[in-house]
Amino acid sequence: MTMKTDIQCTVFDENDEYSLKELCSTCRVHTQFIQDLIDEGILSPRGTQPQEYRFTAVEIRRIQISIRLQSDLRINLPGTALALDLLEQIEELKRSKQQLERLYALKKY
């Protein structure tokens, strides 16, 4: 077993901004793929021209999920956009549900 210590981590934080080029190399995708995601509303960078685009690092996750949903489940782009939105809604609902369950759990005492 190999053991390595103190690996350098990059945390993708909402304050980090990425250019189109940086984003493509991080996610190993072509610029056209990113442009397609923008046109579908999956990504919303600051700036109007590709050279000016600034993406927040949290969008990397949306790109990765998009790639996986498309290749693993053969979902097209509009379907991917819908799935991402629904997944976010589910997360929100789960949080509310957990809060309510905790409120009702109190009533047992």
Next chain:
Amino acid sequence: MEFKDYYTTLDIDRSATQNEIKRAYRKLARKFHPDVNKDADAEQRFKEIGEAYEVLQDAEKRKAYDKFGKDWEAGQEFKPPPDWDKDFAFHGGGYTENNAADFSDFFESLFGARKNGAGADSYTGYGQNYRGSGQDLHAKVVISLEDSYAGTKQSITLQRQSMNEAGQLITQPHTLQITLPKGVTEGQQIRLAGQGAEGIGEGSSGDLFLEIAFRKHPHFTPSKRDILLTLPISPWEAALGGTVPVPTLGGKVKLSIPAGSQTGRKLRLKGRGLATAANKGDQYVTLAIMVPVAQTDAEKELFRNMEKSMPFNPRSNLGV
């Protein structure tokens, strides 16, 4: 090694047609895709479904697999007979798909090991290898809210494939010590450059992406960097107001409750959530009034006194 019943995995009969197999696979793949299904075992199920489909969708492999048929049950100790596959076209091994990194030992003993050098530890179905560089790996790291609050060191073990000196592909456990900074949130990605699969030939190694997941906390619910808590209070604390202790990730703090509060009232403890150098979350406290059970006569008398001296209709908005 255990025998795997691919028909059970896809929940189909041994007589299923190729179309039925495809339909069953697609349905289950959607259900257990790890991006969609957050259950802890979803990723494992997704891999098993993919492996079962890889065999059953291919007429030759299915025929070969069916030779074992009814004599075996899932989980039974299994060793393939020598030369069992000699009549079939895939003799000598080799996958048809490129996402076969995660197939089981059982699969490999029957259909051969993977030929190329880039392997992934997870559910990546996409194998874009640019310039022969190693694949990016994706994995989840599960931590507690306290770990995120204070920052933490975690050790994670991945199964990585690499070439040994003899040019053979070997799978080895690989342990990484990582330091997670304060204030990471659910779903946040962390990149460990160069810690992905090894490249082929001169190609550079891929990156390892870790996704943060939180273990369920008994009291706190995280919402990005905010922390939600339901706080029980007494009827007199609600009616008269007062200062009560509240647990936070950073320890006990005091919260003042305004007089006349009701269940559901939300109060904010600023800056008491998860925090990085630049971003600070808050803790949101939702009040829940708990009514004590009146047991003694004296206690019951107190409630009767309230009934008599405090005109109150909690159902007035229902019109009754």
